[in-house]
Amino acid sequence: MAKVTGGNLAPAILDAIAAKIQQAGILRVGFLESETYPDGLPVAQVAFWNEYGAEVDVPAHQTTVYRSIKANGDFNKNGRFVRRKNSNYATVHDVPAHKIVIPARPFFRKMIETNKSGWSLAFGNMMKANDYDVTRVFNLMGEGIKDQLTQSIVEFSDPANAASTARKKGFNNPLIDTGVMQKAVGYEIK
Numbered sequence: 001m002a003k004v005t006g007g008n009l010a011p012a013i014l015d016a017i018a019a020k021i022q023q024a025g026i027l028r029v030g031f032l033e034s035e036t037y038p039d040g041l042p043v044a045q046v047a048f049w050n051e052y053g054a055e056v057d058v059p060a061h062q063t064t065v066y067r068s069i070k071a072n073g074d075f076n077k078n079g080r081f082v083r084r085k086n087s088n089y090a091t092v093h094d095v096p097a098h099k100i101v102i103p104a105r106p107f108f109r110k111m112i113e114t115n116k117s118g119w120s121l122a123f124g125n126m127m128k129a130n131d132y133d134v135t136r137v138f139n140l141m142g143e144g145i146k147d148q149l150t151q152s153i154v155e156f157s158d159p160a161n162a163a164s165t166a167r168k169k170g171f172n173n174p175l176i177d178t179g180v181m182q183k184a185v186g187y188e189i190k
Contacts, residue, residue, distance in 0.1 A: 017132055024134035025189050029145040030108070035184035043184040050175055053104035060097040066090050103159045105174055111152035119145070135189065142187030153182045 031044035066087035068076035076082070084090075122144065126137045153175045166172040176182055 017127070020132060020134045024138055027138045027142055027187060027189055029142055029149065029185075029187040031181070031184055032186045032188060035186065037178075037180050043181055046181055047108070049102055050105045050181075051108050052106075054102045056100040056102065058095075058098050058100060061095050062092050063095050064090050064092050105156060105159065107152045107156040107175055108149065110156070111149050114152075115145070115148050138189045142189070146185050146187050150182055150185045153185070 031042075031047045033042070033044065035043040037043065037046070064084075066082055066084045067079060067089045068082050068087055069089045070076055119141070123137065123141060126140050127134070130136045130140070154173070156175050157173070159174065160166070161169065161172050161174050169177055
């Protein structure tokens with residue numbers, strides 16, 4: 001039968017590591033307060049609407065539709081809409097007030113559920129590999145989780161866009177339109 005002795009230093013070493021982690025702060029990963037769309041809308045707000053769904057009340061308004069007409073008076077492209085710069089004919093239309101329903105697309109919660117079981121092991125392995133440099137490990141973990149969240153945005157597909165939205169965007173990735181939300185994923189140590 002084997003006898004194990006020693007190990008008196010283990011509690012002190014673990015306490016020192018715990019103290020380093022507490023001093024390092026908190027790792028936050030997601031959509032940070034500083035990230036906005038060009039119009040000032042917080043990216044975190046749009047991410048929330050996508051994650052949990054939303055209903056948007058659109059007030060009555062007017063919209064201009066652009067088309068292109070041939071010299072003989074017939075529509076180009078069977079009358080399909082074109083961009084303003086490609087048009088030579090425009091009409092103004094009244095759009096009644098309506099509601100847009102955005103379905104929940106839980107890309108963030110799905111990413112956490114898929115990956116969280118590996119984070120503790122990765123943290124421990126990185127601590128050992130980086131001589132218990134907590135700040136370095138937090139940065140490595142932040143980059144890794146940020147990449148997982150970005151990948152979740154890219155891969156998310158169900159529920160799909162409405163057919164009209166897919167036509168307008170020219171593709172059917174529900175969480176990507178301008179790419180702002182995807183590029184805004186970040187992390188910080190506080």
